[in-house]
Amino acid sequence: xxxxNDDKCMHCGACVGACPANAIxxxxxxxxxxxxxxxxxxxxxxxxxxxxxxxxxxxxxxPAVTA
Amino acid sequence: xxxxxxYDVVVVGGGPSGSTSARYAAxxxxxxxxxxxxxxxxxxxxxxxxxxxxIFKHVDIxxxxxxxxxxxxxxxxxxxxxxxxxxxxxxxGDEVGAxxxxxxxxKYLATEAAREGAxxxxxxxxxxxxxxxxxxxxxxxxxxxxxxxxxxxxxIGADGFESQVARWxxxxxxxxxxxxxxxxxxxxxxLDLDPRFTDFYxxxxxxxxxxxxxxxxxxxxxxxxxxxxxxxxxxxxxxxxLDEFIASDPRFKNASIMETVSGGVSVSAPLDKVTAxxxxxxxxxxxxxxxxxxxxxxxxxxxxxxxxxxxxxxVKAGDFSDGFLQRYEKGWRELLEEKLYRDYMAKEKxxxxxxxxxxxxxxxxxxxxxxxxxxxxxxxxxxKKYPELVKEFEDLI
Ligand SMILES: Cc1cc2nc3c(=O)[nH]c(=O)nc-3n(C[C@H](O)[C@H](O)[C@H](O)COP(=O)(O)OP(=O)(O)OC[C@H]3O[C@@H](n4cnc5c(N)ncnc54)[C@H](O)[C@@H]3O)c2cc1C
Ligand code: SF4
Ligand code: SF4
Numbered sequence: 186x187x188x189x190n191d192d193k194c195m196h197c198g199a200c201v202g203a204c205p206a207n208a209i210x211x212x213x214x215x216x217x218x219x220x221x222x223x224x225x226x227x228x229x230x231x232x233x234x235x236x237x238x239x240x241x242x243x244x245x246x247x248p249a250v251t252a
Numbered sequence: 253x254x255x256x257x258x259y260d261v262v263v264v265g266g267g268p269s270g271s272t273s274a275r276y277a278a279x280x281x282x283x284x285x286x287x288x289x290x291x292x293x294x295x296x297x298x299x300x301x302x303x304x305x306x307i308f309k310h311v312d313i314x315x316x317x318x319x320x321x322x323x324x325x326x327x328x329x330x331x332x333x334x335x336x337x338x339x340x341x342x343x344x345g346d347e348v349g350a351x352x353x354x355x356x357x358x359k360y361l362a363t364e365a366a367r368e369g370a371x372x373x374x375x376x377x378x379x380x381x382x383x384x385x386x387x388x389x390x391x392x393x394x395x396x397x398x399x400x401x402x403x404x405x406x407x408i409g410a411d412g413f414e415s416q417v418a419r420w421x422x423x424x425x426x427x428x429x430x431x432x433x434x435x436x437x438x439x440x441x442x443l444d445l446d447p448r449f450t451d452f453y454x455x456x457x458x459x460x461x462x463x464x465x466x467x468x469x470x471x472x473x474x475x476x477x478x479x480x481x482x483x484x485x486x487x488x489x490x491x492x493x494l495d496e497f498i499a500s501d502p503r504f505k506n507a508s509i510m511e512t513v514s515g516g517v518s519v520s521a522p523l524d525k526v527t528a529x530x531x532x533x534x535x536x537x538x539x540x541x542x543x544x545x546x547x548x549x550x551x552x553x554x555x556x557x558x559x560x561x562x563x564x565x566x567v568k569a570g571d572f573s574d575g576f577l578q579r580y581e582k583g584w585r586e587l588l589e590e591k592l593y594r595d596y597m598a599k600e601k602x603x604x605x606x607x608x609x610x611x612x613x614x615x616x617x618x619x620x621x622x623x624x625x626x627x628x629x630x631x632x633x634x635x636k637k638y639p640e641l642v643k644e645f646e647d648l649i
Contacts, residue, residue, distance in 0.1 A: 195512065197513075197516070198516065199516030201516075202415070202432075202516045207416075207419050212377070213377070227429065229487050231432060231434050232434065232487065233434045233436040233488070234488055235487035237487065
Protein backbone atom coordinates (compact mmCIF):
# COMPACT_ATOMS: atom_id res chain seq x y z
CA UNK A 186 0.00 0.00 0.00
CA UNK A 187 1.20 3.47 -0.84
CA UNK A 188 0.89 6.41 1.47
CA UNK A 189 0.93 9.94 0.09
CA ASN A 190 2.26 12.98 1.90
CA ASP A 191 0.03 15.72 0.49
CA ASP A 192 2.33 18.40 1.83
CA LYS A 193 5.13 17.30 -0.46
CA CYS A 194 3.18 16.30 -3.57
CA MET A 195 3.76 18.43 -6.68
CA HIS A 196 0.94 16.80 -8.71
CA CYS A 197 3.40 16.03 -11.48
CA GLY A 198 2.33 12.51 -12.43
CA ALA A 199 5.82 10.99 -12.38
CA CYS A 200 4.45 8.23 -10.15
CA VAL A 201 1.49 7.70 -12.48
CA GLY A 202 3.64 7.14 -15.54
CA ALA A 203 6.04 4.89 -13.66
CA CYS A 204 3.41 2.63 -12.12
CA PRO A 205 3.30 -0.71 -13.95
CA ALA A 206 -0.12 -1.57 -12.53
CA ASN A 207 -1.80 1.73 -13.47
CA ALA A 208 -2.84 1.98 -9.84
CA ILE A 209 -2.53 5.78 -9.66
CA UNK A 210 -4.49 8.47 -11.48
CA UNK A 211 -3.72 12.17 -11.34
CA UNK A 212 -6.98 14.04 -11.10
CA UNK A 213 -5.49 17.45 -11.85
CA UNK A 214 -4.29 18.05 -8.29
CA UNK A 215 -5.57 14.95 -6.53
CA UNK A 216 -3.87 11.57 -6.71
CA UNK A 217 -6.31 8.67 -6.74
CA UNK A 218 -4.99 5.23 -5.84
CA UNK A 219 -6.89 2.10 -6.83
CA UNK A 220 -6.66 -1.47 -5.57
CA UNK A 221 -4.36 -2.75 -8.31
CA UNK A 222 -1.20 -1.76 -6.43
CA UNK A 223 1.29 -4.62 -6.19
CA UNK A 224 3.62 -2.92 -3.69
CA UNK A 225 6.41 -2.82 -6.26
CA UNK A 226 7.72 0.50 -4.96
CA UNK A 227 8.53 2.03 -8.35
CA UNK A 228 6.42 5.10 -7.68
CA UNK A 229 8.42 5.75 -4.52
CA UNK A 230 11.61 5.88 -6.59
CA UNK A 231 10.00 7.92 -9.35
CA UNK A 232 8.71 10.62 -7.01
CA UNK A 233 11.33 13.39 -7.15
CA UNK A 234 10.38 14.87 -3.80
CA UNK A 235 9.76 11.84 -1.62
CA UNK A 236 6.02 12.28 -1.23
CA UNK A 237 5.29 8.54 -1.38
CA UNK A 238 5.99 5.80 1.13
CA UNK A 239 5.49 2.10 0.67
CA UNK A 240 3.71 0.50 3.59
CA UNK A 241 3.96 -3.22 3.44
CA UNK A 242 0.63 -4.84 4.12
CA UNK A 243 1.18 -8.34 2.86
CA UNK A 244 3.16 -9.87 5.65
CA UNK A 245 6.69 -11.01 5.06
CA UNK A 246 7.80 -10.03 1.62
CA UNK A 247 11.11 -9.71 -0.09
CA PRO A 248 11.51 -6.09 -1.19
CA ALA A 249 10.37 -6.14 -4.79
CA VAL A 250 12.64 -3.41 -6.06
CA THR A 251 16.30 -4.17 -6.22
CA ALA A 252 17.21 -2.84 -9.66
CA UNK B 253 -19.18 26.96 -24.31
CA UNK B 254 -19.77 23.29 -23.87
CA UNK B 255 -18.48 20.94 -26.56
CA UNK B 256 -20.79 19.37 -29.10
CA UNK B 257 -21.84 15.72 -28.85
CA UNK B 258 -19.77 14.54 -31.76
CA TYR B 259 -16.45 15.27 -33.53
CA ASP B 260 -14.31 13.66 -36.17
CA VAL B 261 -11.28 13.73 -33.90
CA VAL B 262 -10.84 14.09 -30.14
CA VAL B 263 -7.30 14.94 -29.02
CA VAL B 264 -6.59 14.10 -25.37
CA GLY B 265 -4.03 16.49 -23.87
CA GLY B 266 -3.26 20.12 -24.65
CA GLY B 267 0.56 19.98 -24.52
CA PRO B 268 2.72 20.69 -27.56
CA SER B 269 2.00 17.29 -29.17
CA GLY B 270 -1.75 17.52 -28.73
CA SER B 271 -2.07 21.14 -29.86
CA THR B 272 0.04 20.49 -32.94
CA SER B 273 -1.98 17.37 -33.83
CA ALA B 274 -5.21 19.32 -33.37
CA ARG B 275 -3.89 22.19 -35.42
CA TYR B 276 -2.93 20.12 -38.44
CA ALA B 277 -6.03 17.95 -38.28
CA ALA B 278 -8.24 21.04 -38.23
CA UNK B 279 -6.22 22.82 -40.91
CA UNK B 280 -6.85 19.90 -43.23
CA UNK B 281 -10.57 19.87 -42.72
CA UNK B 282 -11.28 17.68 -39.68
CA UNK B 283 -13.76 18.69 -36.97
CA UNK B 284 -11.55 18.59 -33.85
CA UNK B 285 -11.98 18.80 -30.08
CA UNK B 286 -8.84 19.28 -27.96
CA UNK B 287 -9.37 18.27 -24.33
CA UNK B 288 -7.05 19.43 -21.54
CA UNK B 289 -7.63 18.49 -17.92
CA UNK B 290 -5.72 21.38 -16.43
CA UNK B 291 -7.49 24.65 -15.91
CA UNK B 292 -4.89 26.52 -17.92
CA UNK B 293 -3.02 25.43 -21.05
CA UNK B 294 0.71 25.28 -20.39
CA UNK B 295 0.51 25.82 -16.67
CA UNK B 296 1.97 24.80 -14.34
CA UNK B 297 5.14 24.36 -16.39
CA UNK B 298 6.61 20.88 -16.22
CA UNK B 299 9.72 21.36 -18.29
CA UNK B 300 13.31 22.62 -18.50
CA UNK B 301 12.21 24.76 -21.43
CA UNK B 302 15.21 24.06 -23.62
CA UNK B 303 14.37 23.48 -27.27
CA UNK B 304 16.39 23.16 -30.46
CA UNK B 305 15.81 25.54 -33.33
CA UNK B 306 15.31 22.45 -35.52
CA ILE B 307 11.58 22.38 -34.93
CA PHE B 308 11.09 25.58 -36.86
CA LYS B 309 12.28 23.73 -39.96
CA HIS B 310 9.63 21.04 -39.64
CA VAL B 311 6.61 22.84 -38.36
CA ASP B 312 5.16 26.23 -39.19
CA ILE B 313 5.98 27.98 -35.91
CA UNK B 314 7.01 31.60 -35.95
CA UNK B 315 9.41 32.52 -33.16
CA UNK B 316 7.62 34.96 -30.90
CA UNK B 317 9.13 37.10 -28.16
CA UNK B 318 6.36 36.06 -25.75
CA UNK B 319 7.98 32.64 -25.48
CA UNK B 320 11.39 32.71 -27.16
CA UNK B 321 13.30 34.42 -24.38
CA UNK B 322 16.91 33.37 -24.88
CA UNK B 323 18.71 32.01 -27.88
CA UNK B 324 21.90 30.36 -26.72
CA UNK B 325 25.03 29.86 -28.80
CA UNK B 326 26.22 26.64 -27.27
CA UNK B 327 25.99 23.92 -24.68
CA UNK B 328 28.77 23.18 -22.22
CA UNK B 329 29.04 19.62 -21.00
CA UNK B 330 30.96 19.33 -17.77
CA UNK B 331 32.64 16.10 -16.74
CA UNK B 332 33.04 15.12 -13.10
CA UNK B 333 36.46 16.79 -12.85
CA UNK B 334 35.07 20.14 -13.99
CA UNK B 335 36.55 19.99 -17.51
CA UNK B 336 34.00 20.76 -20.18
CA UNK B 337 33.40 20.63 -23.88
CA UNK B 338 31.53 23.30 -25.71
CA UNK B 339 29.07 22.13 -28.30
CA UNK B 340 27.93 24.58 -30.89
CA UNK B 341 24.16 24.95 -31.08
CA UNK B 342 24.18 23.76 -34.70
CA UNK B 343 25.72 20.42 -33.79
CA UNK B 344 23.94 19.73 -30.55
CA GLY B 345 20.88 17.75 -29.72
CA ASP B 346 17.44 18.66 -28.62
CA GLU B 347 18.39 20.76 -25.63
CA VAL B 348 20.46 23.48 -27.22
CA GLY B 349 19.19 26.35 -29.24
CA ALA B 350 16.71 28.35 -27.26
CA UNK B 351 15.22 28.67 -23.84
CA UNK B 352 11.51 29.29 -23.97
CA UNK B 353 8.62 30.09 -21.66
CA UNK B 354 6.61 26.86 -21.92
CA UNK B 355 3.40 28.32 -20.55
CA UNK B 356 3.33 30.91 -23.34
CA UNK B 357 4.67 28.46 -25.94
CA UNK B 358 1.94 25.93 -25.18
CA LYS B 359 -0.69 28.68 -25.36
CA TYR B 360 0.74 29.84 -28.67
CA LEU B 361 0.44 26.31 -30.09
CA ALA B 362 -3.10 25.92 -28.73
CA THR B 363 -4.03 29.28 -30.25
CA GLU B 364 -2.74 28.12 -33.63
CA ALA B 365 -4.98 25.05 -33.29
CA ALA B 366 -7.96 27.23 -32.40
CA ARG B 367 -7.29 29.49 -35.38
CA GLU B 368 -7.52 26.48 -37.64
CA GLY B 369 -10.93 25.72 -36.18
CA ALA B 370 -10.18 23.21 -33.41
CA UNK B 371 -12.34 23.62 -30.31
CA UNK B 372 -10.54 23.55 -26.98
CA UNK B 373 -12.00 22.40 -23.67
CA UNK B 374 -9.89 23.15 -20.59
CA UNK B 375 -10.47 21.91 -17.06
CA UNK B 376 -11.97 18.90 -18.77
CA UNK B 377 -10.69 15.37 -18.25
CA UNK B 378 -11.14 12.43 -20.52
CA UNK B 379 -12.02 9.65 -18.09
CA UNK B 380 -12.64 6.66 -20.37
CA UNK B 381 -13.28 5.45 -23.88
CA UNK B 382 -16.74 4.86 -25.27
CA UNK B 383 -16.95 1.57 -27.08
CA UNK B 384 -19.39 0.15 -29.55
CA UNK B 385 -18.89 -3.58 -29.38
CA UNK B 386 -15.11 -3.70 -29.10
CA UNK B 387 -14.53 -0.60 -31.15
CA UNK B 388 -13.66 2.80 -29.70
CA UNK B 389 -16.32 5.32 -30.72
CA UNK B 390 -15.61 8.28 -28.49
CA UNK B 391 -14.67 9.40 -25.02
CA UNK B 392 -16.35 10.19 -21.74
CA UNK B 393 -15.34 13.59 -20.39
CA UNK B 394 -15.71 15.12 -16.96
CA UNK B 395 -16.03 18.83 -16.60
CA UNK B 396 -17.05 20.87 -13.58
CA UNK B 397 -18.62 17.87 -11.90
CA UNK B 398 -20.57 16.82 -14.97
CA UNK B 399 -19.91 13.79 -17.17
CA UNK B 400 -20.66 13.75 -20.88
CA UNK B 401 -20.20 11.34 -23.74
CA UNK B 402 -18.56 12.68 -26.88
CA UNK B 403 -18.62 10.60 -30.03
CA UNK B 404 -15.42 10.57 -32.09
CA UNK B 405 -14.22 8.71 -35.13
CA UNK B 406 -10.63 8.97 -34.04
CA UNK B 407 -8.98 9.50 -30.65
CA ILE B 408 -5.47 10.93 -30.41
CA GLY B 409 -3.67 10.20 -27.14
CA ALA B 410 -1.39 13.17 -26.46
CA ASP B 411 -1.75 12.84 -22.71
CA GLY B 412 1.90 12.86 -21.79
CA PHE B 413 4.10 10.73 -19.56
CA GLU B 414 1.16 9.65 -17.43
CA SER B 415 -0.86 8.57 -20.51
CA GLN B 416 -4.07 6.73 -19.80
CA VAL B 417 -5.25 6.63 -23.40
CA ALA B 418 -2.39 4.30 -24.30
CA ARG B 419 -3.24 1.98 -21.44
CA TRP B 420 -6.97 2.01 -22.11
CA UNK B 421 -6.19 1.11 -25.71
CA UNK B 422 -4.11 -1.85 -24.56
CA UNK B 423 -0.64 -0.60 -25.48
CA UNK B 424 2.14 -1.77 -23.23
CA UNK B 425 3.75 1.51 -22.23
CA UNK B 426 5.37 0.17 -19.08
CA UNK B 427 8.90 1.43 -18.69
CA UNK B 428 11.92 -0.34 -17.30
CA UNK B 429 13.65 1.40 -14.42
CA UNK B 430 16.63 1.95 -16.69
CA UNK B 431 14.35 3.78 -19.12
CA UNK B 432 12.64 6.11 -16.66
CA UNK B 433 13.90 9.25 -14.97
CA UNK B 434 12.80 11.20 -11.94
CA UNK B 435 13.21 14.95 -12.40
CA UNK B 436 13.23 18.06 -10.27
CA UNK B 437 13.92 21.63 -11.25
CA UNK B 438 14.00 25.05 -9.67
CA UNK B 439 13.41 28.25 -11.55
CA UNK B 440 16.00 30.39 -9.81
CA UNK B 441 16.56 34.11 -9.73
CA UNK B 442 19.26 36.52 -8.58
CA LEU B 443 21.96 34.51 -10.33
CA ASP B 444 24.99 35.70 -12.21
CA LEU B 445 25.28 33.46 -15.26
CA ASP B 446 26.58 33.57 -18.78
CA PRO B 447 23.29 33.43 -20.70
CA ARG B 448 25.01 32.37 -23.92
CA PHE B 449 25.32 28.78 -22.75
CA THR B 450 23.21 25.96 -21.47
CA ASP B 451 25.21 23.86 -19.02
CA PHE B 452 25.05 20.11 -18.43
CA TYR B 453 26.80 18.21 -15.65
CA UNK B 454 27.26 14.47 -16.00
CA UNK B 455 28.62 11.77 -13.72
CA UNK B 456 27.98 10.97 -10.09
CA UNK B 457 26.42 14.41 -9.46
CA UNK B 458 23.38 12.91 -11.19
CA UNK B 459 23.48 9.10 -11.41
CA UNK B 460 22.26 7.95 -14.81
CA UNK B 461 21.22 11.45 -15.81
CA UNK B 462 22.47 15.00 -15.58
CA UNK B 463 22.10 18.39 -13.95
CA UNK B 464 21.06 21.21 -16.29
CA UNK B 465 21.26 24.97 -16.11
CA UNK B 466 19.14 26.62 -18.78
CA UNK B 467 19.42 30.41 -18.49
CA UNK B 468 16.59 32.69 -19.49
CA UNK B 469 18.70 35.74 -18.83
CA UNK B 470 21.76 36.64 -16.84
CA UNK B 471 19.95 36.32 -13.55
CA UNK B 472 17.15 33.79 -14.18
CA UNK B 473 17.60 30.11 -15.05
CA UNK B 474 16.03 26.70 -14.81
CA UNK B 475 18.29 24.53 -12.71
CA UNK B 476 17.26 20.91 -12.68
CA UNK B 477 18.21 17.28 -12.41
CA UNK B 478 17.14 13.98 -13.89
CA UNK B 479 18.07 10.64 -12.32
CA UNK B 480 17.65 7.18 -13.78
CA UNK B 481 15.27 5.10 -11.67
CA UNK B 482 17.59 2.10 -11.86
CA UNK B 483 20.23 4.17 -10.06
CA UNK B 484 17.93 5.52 -7.38
CA UNK B 485 18.09 3.81 -4.01
CA UNK B 486 15.59 5.64 -1.89
CA UNK B 487 12.89 8.31 -1.82
CA UNK B 488 13.48 11.95 -2.78
CA UNK B 489 16.90 11.41 -4.33
CA UNK B 490 16.25 13.84 -7.18
CA UNK B 491 15.69 16.59 -4.66
CA UNK B 492 18.61 15.56 -2.49
CA UNK B 493 21.09 15.45 -5.39
CA LEU B 494 19.86 18.75 -6.83
CA ASP B 495 20.05 20.53 -3.49
CA GLU B 496 23.55 19.21 -3.00
CA PHE B 497 24.64 20.41 -6.44
CA ILE B 498 23.24 23.88 -5.81
CA ALA B 499 24.82 24.12 -2.37
CA SER B 500 28.21 23.27 -3.84
CA ASP B 501 28.21 25.90 -6.62
CA PRO B 502 29.00 29.52 -5.67
CA ARG B 503 26.89 30.85 -8.55
CA PHE B 504 23.82 29.98 -6.49
CA LYS B 505 24.97 31.54 -3.24
CA ASN B 506 22.53 34.45 -3.39
CA ALA B 507 19.88 32.76 -5.48
CA SER B 508 16.23 32.29 -4.65
CA ILE B 509 13.78 29.75 -5.97
CA MET B 510 10.73 31.17 -7.74
CA GLU B 511 9.16 27.90 -8.80
CA THR B 512 9.64 24.18 -8.25
CA VAL B 513 8.90 21.79 -11.09
CA SER B 514 8.91 18.02 -11.03
CA GLY B 515 8.02 15.21 -13.36
CA GLY B 516 8.75 11.91 -15.00
CA VAL B 517 10.57 11.59 -18.30
CA SER B 518 10.95 8.39 -20.30
CA VAL B 519 14.34 7.66 -21.86
CA SER B 520 13.32 4.49 -23.63
CA ALA B 521 13.49 3.24 -27.18
CA PRO B 522 10.33 4.19 -29.09
CA LEU B 523 7.27 1.95 -28.89
CA ASP B 524 6.99 -0.64 -31.65
CA LYS B 525 3.51 0.52 -32.42
CA VAL B 526 1.63 3.74 -31.66
CA THR B 527 -1.57 3.15 -33.62
CA ALA B 528 -4.59 0.88 -33.35
CA UNK B 529 -8.05 1.01 -34.92
CA UNK B 530 -9.31 4.57 -34.30
CA UNK B 531 -6.35 5.41 -32.03
CA UNK B 532 -3.07 7.29 -32.49
CA UNK B 533 -0.55 8.14 -29.78
CA UNK B 534 1.82 11.09 -30.00
CA UNK B 535 4.55 12.76 -27.95
CA UNK B 536 5.40 11.61 -24.44
CA UNK B 537 2.35 9.32 -24.48
CA UNK B 538 4.05 7.43 -27.33
CA UNK B 539 7.44 7.54 -25.54
CA UNK B 540 8.91 9.75 -28.27
CA UNK B 541 11.24 11.62 -25.92
CA UNK B 542 14.88 11.69 -26.96
CA UNK B 543 16.46 9.11 -24.64
CA UNK B 544 19.84 10.83 -24.54
CA UNK B 545 18.69 14.33 -23.66
CA UNK B 546 15.25 13.75 -22.19
CA UNK B 547 13.93 16.45 -24.50
CA UNK B 548 10.46 15.80 -25.86
CA UNK B 549 9.07 19.09 -27.12
CA UNK B 550 10.53 18.92 -30.63
CA UNK B 551 9.72 15.29 -31.25
CA UNK B 552 6.17 15.74 -29.99
CA UNK B 553 5.60 18.72 -32.25
CA UNK B 554 7.24 17.11 -35.30
CA UNK B 555 5.25 13.88 -34.88
CA UNK B 556 2.15 15.90 -33.98
CA UNK B 557 2.12 17.51 -37.39
CA UNK B 558 2.19 14.12 -39.12
CA UNK B 559 -0.42 12.79 -36.72
CA UNK B 560 -2.81 15.68 -37.39
CA UNK B 561 -2.37 15.44 -41.14
CA UNK B 562 -3.04 11.71 -41.18
CA UNK B 563 -6.07 12.22 -38.93
CA UNK B 564 -7.54 14.59 -41.50
CA UNK B 565 -6.74 12.16 -44.33
CA UNK B 566 -8.51 9.40 -42.42
CA VAL B 567 -11.57 11.62 -42.01
CA LYS B 568 -11.62 12.37 -45.73
CA ALA B 569 -11.21 8.69 -46.60
CA GLY B 570 -13.70 7.59 -43.95
CA ASP B 571 -11.17 4.96 -42.94
CA PHE B 572 -10.00 4.86 -39.33
CA SER B 573 -8.52 1.38 -39.37
CA ASP B 574 -5.10 0.58 -38.00
CA GLY B 575 -4.13 -0.20 -41.59
CA PHE B 576 -4.91 3.30 -42.79
CA LEU B 577 -3.19 4.87 -39.80
CA GLN B 578 0.08 3.20 -40.83
CA ARG B 579 0.61 6.38 -42.83
CA TYR B 580 1.24 8.05 -39.50
CA GLU B 581 3.56 5.29 -38.27
CA LYS B 582 5.55 5.53 -41.44
CA GLY B 583 5.63 9.32 -41.46
CA TRP B 584 6.81 9.93 -37.92
CA ARG B 585 9.27 7.04 -37.93
CA GLU B 586 10.89 8.39 -41.09
CA LEU B 587 11.51 11.66 -39.31
CA LEU B 588 12.48 10.50 -35.84
CA GLU B 589 13.04 6.81 -35.39
CA GLU B 590 16.65 6.47 -36.47
CA LYS B 591 17.82 9.21 -34.14
CA LEU B 592 15.74 7.84 -31.29
CA TYR B 593 17.43 4.45 -31.59
CA ARG B 594 20.88 5.95 -32.02
CA ASP B 595 20.43 8.14 -28.97
CA TYR B 596 19.01 5.22 -27.02
CA MET B 597 22.17 3.23 -27.70
CA ALA B 598 24.33 6.20 -26.77
CA LYS B 599 22.43 6.64 -23.52
CA GLU B 600 22.79 2.95 -22.69
CA LYS B 601 26.56 3.25 -23.11
CA UNK B 602 26.91 6.54 -21.29
CA UNK B 603 25.06 5.44 -18.18
CA UNK B 604 27.44 2.49 -17.89
CA UNK B 605 30.51 4.74 -17.60
CA UNK B 606 31.96 5.78 -14.26
CA UNK B 607 33.34 9.23 -13.44
CA UNK B 608 36.84 8.34 -14.55
CA UNK B 609 35.70 7.12 -17.95
CA UNK B 610 33.43 10.15 -18.40
CA UNK B 611 36.35 12.46 -17.67
CA UNK B 612 38.46 10.68 -20.27
CA UNK B 613 35.63 11.06 -22.74
CA UNK B 614 35.30 14.80 -22.11
CA UNK B 615 39.05 15.24 -22.30
CA UNK B 616 39.33 13.44 -25.61
CA UNK B 617 36.37 15.31 -27.03
CA UNK B 618 37.78 18.68 -26.05
CA UNK B 619 40.64 18.00 -28.49
CA UNK B 620 38.23 18.12 -31.45
CA UNK B 621 37.98 21.52 -33.15
CA UNK B 622 34.59 23.05 -32.53
CA UNK B 623 33.51 23.20 -36.14
CA UNK B 624 34.19 19.47 -36.53
CA UNK B 625 32.14 18.38 -33.59
CA UNK B 626 30.16 15.69 -35.33
CA UNK B 627 29.64 12.33 -33.66
CA UNK B 628 32.09 10.75 -36.10
CA UNK B 629 34.84 13.27 -35.41
CA UNK B 630 34.33 12.92 -31.68
CA UNK B 631 34.60 9.17 -31.81
CA UNK B 632 37.65 9.41 -34.01
CA UNK B 633 39.38 11.65 -31.48
CA UNK B 634 38.50 9.36 -28.61
CA UNK B 635 39.70 6.34 -30.52
CA LYS B 636 43.09 7.95 -30.91
CA LYS B 637 43.53 8.47 -27.19
CA TYR B 638 41.41 5.87 -25.48
CA PRO B 639 40.69 3.02 -27.90
CA GLU B 640 39.15 0.96 -25.12
CA LEU B 641 36.49 3.62 -24.56
CA VAL B 642 35.52 3.81 -28.20
CA LYS B 643 34.96 0.08 -28.38
CA GLU B 644 31.88 0.76 -26.36
CA PHE B 645 30.59 3.25 -28.89
CA GLU B 646 31.86 1.64 -32.08
CA ASP B 647 28.52 0.27 -33.16
CA LEU B 648 27.05 3.76 -33.12
CA ILE B 649 29.29 5.10 -35.83
C1 LIG C 1 11.45 18.49 -15.22
C2 LIG C 1 11.31 18.29 -16.69
C3 LIG C 1 12.16 18.99 -17.55
C4 LIG C 1 12.05 18.84 -18.93
N1 LIG C 1 12.86 19.58 -19.74
C5 LIG C 1 12.70 19.54 -21.09
C6 LIG C 1 13.47 20.39 -21.94
O1 LIG C 1 14.25 21.21 -21.48
N2 LIG C 1 13.28 20.27 -23.28
C7 LIG C 1 12.39 19.40 -23.83
O2 LIG C 1 12.29 19.34 -25.07
N3 LIG C 1 11.64 18.60 -23.05
C8 LIG C 1 11.78 18.64 -21.69
N4 LIG C 1 10.99 17.83 -20.87
C9 LIG C 1 10.03 16.93 -21.52
C10 LIG C 1 8.85 17.75 -22.04
O3 LIG C 1 8.25 18.46 -20.99
C11 LIG C 1 7.82 16.83 -22.67
O4 LIG C 1 8.46 16.00 -23.60
C12 LIG C 1 6.71 17.61 -23.40
O5 LIG C 1 5.94 18.33 -22.52
C13 LIG C 1 5.86 16.62 -24.16
O6 LIG C 1 4.73 17.21 -24.70
P1 LIG C 1 3.38 16.38 -24.83
O7 LIG C 1 2.43 17.29 -25.50
O8 LIG C 1 3.66 15.06 -25.45
O9 LIG C 1 2.93 16.06 -23.34
P2 LIG C 1 2.59 17.07 -22.14
O10 LIG C 1 3.23 18.38 -22.35
O11 LIG C 1 2.87 16.33 -20.90
O12 LIG C 1 1.04 17.30 -22.30
C14 LIG C 1 0.10 16.32 -21.93
C15 LIG C 1 -1.14 17.04 -21.49
O13 LIG C 1 -2.21 16.11 -21.38
C16 LIG C 1 -3.00 16.47 -20.29
N5 LIG C 1 -3.76 15.29 -19.90
C17 LIG C 1 -3.27 14.13 -19.38
N6 LIG C 1 -4.25 13.25 -19.16
C18 LIG C 1 -5.40 13.85 -19.57
C19 LIG C 1 -6.76 13.44 -19.60
N7 LIG C 1 -7.14 12.22 -19.17
N8 LIG C 1 -7.69 14.30 -20.06
C20 LIG C 1 -7.32 15.53 -20.51
N9 LIG C 1 -6.05 15.98 -20.50
C21 LIG C 1 -5.10 15.14 -20.04
C22 LIG C 1 -2.00 16.93 -19.26
O14 LIG C 1 -2.61 17.74 -18.28
C23 LIG C 1 -0.99 17.67 -20.12
O15 LIG C 1 -1.28 19.04 -20.21
C24 LIG C 1 11.09 17.95 -19.48
C25 LIG C 1 10.24 17.24 -18.62
C26 LIG C 1 10.33 17.42 -17.25
C27 LIG C 1 9.41 16.67 -16.36
S1 SF4 D 1 3.91 0.47 -5.47
FE1 SF4 D 1 4.07 -0.10 -7.66
S2 SF4 D 1 2.02 -0.84 -8.19
FE2 SF4 D 1 1.80 0.28 -6.24
S3 SF4 D 1 1.24 2.35 -6.87
FE3 SF4 D 1 3.47 2.32 -6.65
S4 SF4 D 1 4.24 1.87 -8.70
FE4 SF4 D 1 2.06 1.33 -8.68
S1 SF4 E 1 5.57 11.72 -8.30
FE1 SF4 E 1 5.47 12.50 -6.20
S2 SF4 E 1 5.17 14.70 -6.46
FE2 SF4 E 1 4.69 13.77 -8.44
S3 SF4 E 1 2.45 13.41 -8.37
FE3 SF4 E 1 3.44 11.51 -7.68
S4 SF4 E 1 3.51 11.74 -5.43
FE4 SF4 E 1 3.12 13.77 -6.24
